[in-house]
Amino acid sequence: MKMAARRRRAWKMNAFAWLLLLPSLIFLLVFTLYPVAGALKLSLFQADLGTPQPSFIGLDNYKSMAEDSVFWKVVNNNIWFAIGTVPTSILLSLLMAMFANKVMRARGLVRTAFFYPTVVPMIAIGNIWLFIYTPEYGMVSRFLETFGIKGPNWLGTPDLVMWAMIIMIVWKEAGYFMLFYLAGLQNISEELYESARVDGVPAWRVFWRITFPLLMPTTLFVSIIALTNSFKLVDHLWIMTKGGPENASNLLLFYIYETAFSFWDQGMASALTTVMIILLLVLAAIQFFGFDRRIHYR
Amino acid sequence: MRSMMKALIVICACAMFVVGCSGNGGAKPSESNAGSNGTATQTPAKETDKPAGEKVELSFYYPVAVGGPITEVIENMAKDFMAENPDITVKPVYTGSYADTMVKAQAAIQGKTPPDLAVLLSTELFTLLDMDAIEPLDELIAVDGGDEYLKDFYPAFLANGQTDGKTWSIPFQRSTIVLFYNKEMFKAAGLDPEKAPATWEELADYAKKLTKDGQWGLEIPSTGFLYWMFQTFALQSGDNIMTQDGKKVFFDTPENVQSMQFWRDLAAVHKAMPEGAIEWGTVPSDFIEGKTAMMYHTTGNLTNVKNNAKFDFGVAMLPKNKQYGTPTGGGNFYMFKGISEAKKQAAWKFIKFMTESERIAQWSIDTGYVAPRISAYETDKMKSYVQEFPAALVARDQLQYASAELSTHNNGKVSKIFSDAIQSVLTGSSDSATALKKAQEEADKALAPFNK
Numbered sequence: 001m002k003m004a005a006r007r008r009r010a011w012k013m014n015a016f017a018w019l020l021l022l023p024s025l026i027f028l029l030v031f032t033l034y035p036v037a038g039a040l041k042l043s044l045f046q047a048d049l050g051t052p053q054p055s056f057i058g059l060d061n062y063k064s065m066a067e068d069s070v071f072w073k074v075v076n077n078n079i080w081f082a083i084g085t086v087p088t089s090i091l092l093s094l095l096m097a098m099f100a101n102k103v104m105r106a107r108g109l110v111r112t113a114f115f116y117p118t119v120v121p122m123i124a125i126g127n128i129w130l131f132i133y134t135p136e137y138g139m140v141s142r143f144l145e146t147f148g149i150k151g152p153n154w155l156g157t158p159d160l161v162m163w164a165m166i167i168m169i170v171w172k173e174a175g176y177f178m179l180f181y182l183a184g185l186q187n188i189s190e191e192l193y194e195s196a197r198v199d200g201v202p203a204w205r206v207f208w209r210i211t212f213p214l215l216m217p218t219t220l221f222v223s224i225i226a227l228t229n230s231f232k233l234v235d236h237l238w239i240m241t242k243g244g245p246e247n248a249s250n251l252l253l254f255y256i257y258e259t260a261f262s263f264w265d266q267g268m269a270s271a272l273t274t275v276m277i278i279l280l281l282v283l284a285a286i287q288f289f290g291f292d293r294r295i296h297y298r
Numbered sequence: 299m300r301s302m303m304k305a306l307i308v309i310c311a312c313a314m315f316v317v318g319c320s321g322n323g324g325a326k327p328s329e330s331n332a333g334s335n336g337t338a339t340q341t342p343a344k345e346t347d348k349p350a351g352e353k354v355e356l357s358f359y360y361p362v363a364v365g366g367p368i369t370e371v372i373e374n375m376a377k378d379f380m381a382e383n384p385d386i387t388v389k390p391v392y393t394g395s396y397a398d399t400m401v402k403a404q405a406a407i408q409g410k411t412p413p414d415l416a417v418l419l420s421t422e423l424f425t426l427l428d429m430d431a432i433e434p435l436d437e438l439i440a441v442d443g444g445d446e447y448l449k450d451f452y453p454a455f456l457a458n459g460q461t462d463g464k465t466w467s468i469p470f471q472r473s474t475i476v477l478f479y480n481k482e483m484f485k486a487a488g489l490d491p492e493k494a495p496a497t498w499e500e501l502a503d504y505a506k507k508l509t510k511d512g513q514w515g516l517e518i519p520s521t522g523f524l525y526w527m528f529q530t531f532a533l534q535s536g537d538n539i540m541t542q543d544g545k546k547v548f549f550d551t552p553e554n555v556q557s558m559q560f561w562r563d564l565a566a567v568h569k570a571m572p573e574g575a576i577e578w579g580t581v582p583s584d585f586i587e588g589k590t591a592m593m594y595h596t597t598g599n600l601t602n603v604k605n606n607a608k609f610d611f612g613v614a615m616l617p618k619n620k621q622y623g624t625p626t627g628g629g630n631f632y633m634f635k636g637i638s639e640a641k642k643q644a645a646w647k648f649i650k651f652m653t654e655s656e657r658i659a660q661w662s663i664d665t666g667y668v669a670p671r672i673s674a675y676e677t678d679k680m681k682s683y684v685q686e687f688p689a690a691l692v693a694r695d696q697l698q699y700a701s702a703e704l705s706t707h708n709n710g711k712v713s714k715i716f717s718d719a720i721q722s723v724l725t726g727s728s729d730s731a732t733a734l735k736k737a738q739e740e741a742d743k744a745l746a747p748f749n750k
Binding site for chain 1: 400404428429520522572576707710717724727
C-alpha cells in the first residue's frame, strides 16, 4: 500500500517535470533530433547526382570519407582553428573584462569599444577584413609599409591564411566573452578582496586564489561556446577565401555545405554532418564531465 | 507556493502557445482555399490545370550577379510583358546569387513545387539533367522557326545549353573574358597605348615592362572561377577541356601543362604578377586604383570600370598562343519539368519576350553583359551605344573564337578538383604536371558513375 502511494506520488512528480520540459522537448525533437536522425540515415545511402534513386550502401560513405584527402585537411584545419581561437580569445576576454571592470573613466566607451565587434554581422566583418588584408593598399600592408616592410598576400598564401582568419575571429569573439566575464567579476563579493588586502596578499595571488577559481563556471561556459563557435563560424569564408587557396582555410562546416549544395552529394554531406555531430558531442562531454567536477559553484 | 504558481503560469502559457500554433496551422489551408479567388497572387495553386481562357501564373527565379538596380529592371521587364499578355501573370522572385538560386530551385524541386522558369548558370545543365529537373525546349523552338530561330544566337553561347542533340536553355545574361589595360601606364612605360599585347610573348614582355614599385604589370584573379580563367589559356593552346556530353575532361594534356606553366611563370619567373592567390573581387579595384596595369576579367565589369576609372583605358581580346580563345560565362533561361502545357506555352512566350533583340540590347547596355543575339547588335540602340563606347564591341568580336565554359556531370565536384589543382600550382606548392595529373585522376573518379 505504502509503496504504491509513494510510487504514485513519484509518478506525479515526474509527470509534472516532464510537463514542464514538454515545450522545449518538442522543439528539440522537431528541429534537432529529427534532422539528426535523418542525416544519420541518409549517411548510409548513396544519394548524389549519379544515383537518381538513393541506394543503401552501408558505411561506404564513411570509407570514402576516410580516403578523402580534403576531408582530413579540413579536420586538421578545424583543429588548428580551434586551438588558435579558443584559448586566445578566452584569455584576451578575461584581460579585457578585468580592465573594463577596473577602469574609472570612460567606462561606457571602453566597454562599447570592446563589445562592438560582436554586434557586427559576420558577413560585414568578412568584407571589412578582406580590405584590411588586401595586399598593396590594404590596412595591414599600409601599416607595414611605414616600417619599410612589404606586406605579404595574407589571404592568398596557404601558410598565412589560417593565421589571418584566427586573428580576425579572436577580434570578433573576445568582446562577446568579455561580457560573460564582466558579469562573473561583478558577482564576486568585494569582501573577499577586502580581506585579502588586509592580509597583504600580493595581486597575482589574489587573482589565482580568488578571481580565477570563482570565475571557473564562466570559463567553462565560455570555453564551450568558443569551441562550438570554432566549428560553427564559417560565414566569412564565403566572402574572403571560399576555403582557398588550396583548401588552406577550408573548415568542416563549409566543406559540408560545399558537398551538399555544390557537389549535390547528399549522402556524403550527411556522413560529414554525422561526424561533426559526434565530434561536438565528444567535446561537450569531455568539458562537462571532465572539468565540471573541478569547478567551484556557489 | 510561489514557485508552484509560477510553474503553473508557465505551463498555461506554453499550452496556449502550442494550441495557438496548431490552430493556425489547421486554419491556414481552409483560409487560403476560401480566399483563393480574391488573392490569387498570394497562393499559387500550382497543381490545378487551368481551363483555357483563365489566367496563367508563372513563377520566375532570377539571381543578381552584377552591380546596379537589376531587380528593378527585371520587375519592369515583367510588367511590360504582362501589359502585352494580359492573360499571363509573371512573378519574378529575386533569389540571391547564382549559387543561392540553384539551392532554392533544388529545394523547390524536392518540395514538389518547382519554379516554372529560372535564370541559372549555363554550366548547371548536367546537374539539372541529373536531377531530372528541366524540360527540353526543342518542340517550342520548332514552332518558332527551329534552326532559323537558334541561328540568331551566337553559337559559343548556345554551346553550354545543348547536349544530346537537344537545346535545354536559352542564353540571357552572358559574358566572356577580356583584357583591360591602362593606356596611361602603357605610355609611361614607352608602349603604344593603342596596341594591346596580341600574343603570349608580348603579354609577358609588356607585363614585365609595366611592373615597377607599387604597380604590377598584370593580374589574373585566382580565388573564384579559376577554371574559367584557365580555360582562356587552354583554348588558346588547343582544344576545350571537356566533351560536349559532359562525361570526360582533359586536364593533363601537354598543352594544358604548358598553359598552366605559362600562368605560373607570370608571377614566378617574370615577376610581373603578385604571388599566391589573387582575390577575384579586388582585381577590378586594383585596376581602377592603378595598382595593376592590365587585368583579365569578365566583360561584366565593363560598366564598373567605365564609371570608376579616372584614366584612359583600353579593352582588348585576350592575347593568343596558337589561336585566340576564351570561354563564355553567365546565365541562361531554363524551363522546369512537370508544369502544365498552358504554363509551358506561357513560359516560352516569356523567354522569347525577354530575349527579343531590342530588349536584350537594352539589357546589355544596362548591365554590361554581352547580348547573346546577332540581331541585337543591328538595333539602332546598340549601334549608337557602341559608337560612343567601342570597347563594348570587343567581347562580341571575340565571340567567334569563344567556346563553352567547363560544364560536366558532377560539375561542382569536378570544377572544385580542377580549381584546387590550379591554386596549388599558383601558390607554388605543386608543379604543373603533377597537379594536373592528380586533378585528372580525381575528376575521372568523379565522372566514373556517368560513364557506365
